[in-house]
Amino acid sequence: MNAVIRLACALAVALGLAGCYVYPYPAPVPVDPMEQPFAAATGALQDVGLTVVTADRSTGTLRGTRGNVEGIIEVRMRPDGRVGVEMKARDPDNKAPGLTDRMAEAYNRRMGR
Structure with a gap:
C-alpha cells in the first residue's frame, strides 16, 4: 500500500510539472x-x-543662472568608459562664494556619495 501511495504522489507531481511552462527571461x-x-547634475x-x-543631453552641458551668477556642469563619457563631471562657476560680483564646492x-x- 505504501508503494502505491508513493507511485500516486510521483505521478501527481509529474503531471503537475507537465503543465508548467518556463517563459524566457x-x-x-x-x-x-x-x-x-x-x-544629478540638473x-x-x-x-x-x-x-x-540649458540642459543639452547631446553635449552633456548644463547651465544654471541666478542674476550674474552662473554655474556650468559638463557630464562627459571618458575614453575608459567612465563618466566624468566638471563643474565651473562664474561669479563676477562675488555674490555666491564657494558655488563650485556647493x-x-x-x-x-x-549620486548617493
Missing part, C-alpha cells in the same frame, strides 16, 4: 550610463538655487 534594457549623472544646480537655462556637494549627495 527578457533581455535587460540597456541603461544609459549618462542618465543618472545628468539628472538637480544639483537647482539645489544651490540656480535656474537651469554644486559638487549637491551632486555627490544626489
Whole structure:
C-alpha cells in the first residue's frame, strides 16, 4: 500500500510539472550610463538655487543662472568608459562664494556619495 501511495504522489507531481511552462527571461534594457549623472547634475544646480537655462543631453552641458551668477556642469563619457563631471562657476560680483564646492556637494549627495 505504501508503494502505491508513493507511485500516486510521483505521478501527481509529474503531471503537475507537465503543465508548467518556463517563459524566457527578457533581455535587460540597456541603461544609459549618462542618465543618472545628468539628472544629478540638473538637480544639483537647482539645489544651490540656480535656474537651469540649458540642459543639452547631446553635449552633456548644463547651465544654471541666478542674476550674474552662473554655474556650468559638463557630464562627459571618458575614453575608459567612465563618466566624468566638471563643474565651473562664474561669479563676477562675488555674490555666491564657494558655488563650485556647493554644486559638487549637491551632486555627490544626489549620486548617493
